[in-house]
Amino acid sequence: MDHAAPKPEMLDRVRSFVSWVGEGRKLTQTGRVTLADAKALVKLLGTEDVIDPKIGDRVFRTGSSQELLHLMLVVEWAGAARLVRKTGNRLVQVKKNSALLDDTGALWRALFAVVDQLGEAFLPSGFGESLLRPEFATGIRAVLTSLYRHGAPVPVRDLCATTWDVTSAPYVLDHATKLQLDHLRACNDRDTKQALEALRSLGAVTFHKDAAELTELGRDGARELLGQPSSGDPVYQLKIALRDVENPPVWRRVLVPAAVRLDGLHEIVQAAMGWENAHMHAFVDGRTQYGVPDPDLPYRDERQVRLADLVKPGGRLLYVYDFGDRWEHEVLVEEAITAEAGKSYPLCVAGQGDCPPEDCGGAPGYEHLVEIMAKPAHPEHVDALDWLGLDDGTQFDPAHFSLDDANRRLLGA
Incomplete structure (x- = not known):
């Protein structure tokens, strides 16, 4: 990634989107922005989504606004920050929060405070879905923690490794093939970079070649989001x-x-x-x-x-x-x-x-397991070793x- 100074274009996009919503906009029966409105918004907001993308000689028709992931990030970010809300089949402004649009600092804080709620808004679903998408809150908080604690540029590859470690932890991947794991890891890396780009669009992250660093604004936001104390707190x-x-x-x-x-x-x-x-x-x-x-x-x-x-x-x-x-x-x-x-x-x-160990039957089951492992002659000892994946009982302490x-x-x- 090339160096890029913080450019919080996301603030302008959110402001423009909320202004566009105005007194209300009709949604589809499934609660989505209509495709006609989405096409207009892509131009208005400059989200760089591609309508009806062409790959080789084939054109893939855009069938829903949900396919325009950059636009969906703006829409869902505004919703998470309670600047707009759905009521029936319409999208309307939240009037009591409209003052945020005129206060740049307050708007920035409102958007950053909900950044961990956005994964399903702008990360691909389906075949190309990464583990980061359903585990986004955990993954993005791990990224912010790493950036906050280092206080210096962190290689993007290290941040990708961090999200992989924390988002894959809840899943059993022992039987996945190398091809499957490589695919999952590639999707994870792609989505981690996309999440970092979303933070850059808010002016929270800046890039230095292949490393990312929190801006001053980003450090303040991360400290609050992560609950990190200042000296004396x-x-x-x-x-x-x-x-x-x-x-x-x-x-x-x-x-x-x-x-x-x-x-x-x-x-x-x-x-x-x-x-x-x-x-x-x-x-x-x-x-x-x-x-x-x-x-x-x-x-x-x-x-x-x-x-x-x-x-x-x-x-x-x-x-x-x-x-x-x-x-x-x-x-x-x-x-x-x-x-x-x-x-x-x-x-x-x-x-x-x-x-x-996980799934050992709670406190009673664990007490029984400790007893089994302490007695090599116990009739269940060999089965317990196999279940734990150990070679001998001395490895269980x-x-x-x-x-x-x-x-x-x-x-x-």
């Missing part, structure tokens, strides 16, 4: 302990920004403990359950709640992972301290015990804990 010391696991106990002591959102805290718990983020989860504060929004589950959106608004020093929060095995974690706020200059958070400072490994995992949280 409050930091919580948490003790995260698995309930009903005692032989040995499994716990981590982690320093986290007090202002971290619960979706960020979910990623921190996963990384600190060593889970694979392969199952559903929820936070419970005794009154309310918080999790990923789902019309079939009574959850409050975890992205809308910050830790400090929910728990104070001395308080506790329950984190449940994998509703089948039901791993319950007690999250205790031991004390509040202040962030130190030059130190990155989250940071694991102590711990004990290895993370149990439930007491193992590495502070360095925990903090390496937290780099992507």
Whole structure:
């Protein structure tokens, strides 16, 4: 990628789009911008989408506005920032937020604050779909974390590797062929670069040859989105302990920004403990359950709640992972301290015990597994070795804990 100075053309495109919506525009029966309006918007906004692209001698007719991914980014970004909304089969302005259009700083912050909600808007679906598309929130936050912590240009290939590591973690790819893995990885790299380009269009990222770096605006936005504290801001010391696991106990002591959102805290718990983020989860504060929004589950959106608004020093929060095995974690706020200059958070400072294997049957199943592995003559020992993928029982150490490994995992949280 060639060097490019920050040019927040996305602000102008969003303003022009919202102005175009005006008093309202008719949508299709499926809630999309009509194709006729989409063609006009491509010209108005200069999104560089190609209508009816020609490949060789063949013309591929554009059948829906959803195929115009650059335009869809503008449309969905404006919607996520609550500048427009759908009502019935019409798209209308959100009048109470219209003042943002005249305040460049406020508009920029409103758009950046929802950047992690945009993956399905502008990344290809279908055969060319990457793992980053359904896991976009996790992937883009890992990218922003890496850029924020380095404070210097980061090679794009490293950012592509980061998104691959975090988005592929929930999936079992052991049986995928090399061709399949190469295809998935190529799609991941393509979409990571496209996500970086979206950040550049907002003036949050600049490129230096084949490396990306946050602009000053981008650093401010990333700090707020990631819940990173400034020097002197409050930091919580948490003790995260698995309930009903005692032989040995499994716990981590982690320093986290007090202002971290619960979706960020979910990623921190996963990384600190060593889970694979392969199952559903929820936070419970005794009154309310918080999790990923789902019309079939009574959850409050975890992205809308910050830790400090929910728990104070001395308080506790329950984190449940994998509703089948039901791993319950007690999250205790031991004390509040202040962030130190030059130190990155989250940071694991102590711990004990290895993370149990996924899908081993919860605390009772893990206790049984520990017993089996401790007795080479146990009738289930060989089967357990095979299930764990180990050569012999000495490779299974439930007491193992590495502070360095925990903090390496937290780099992507």
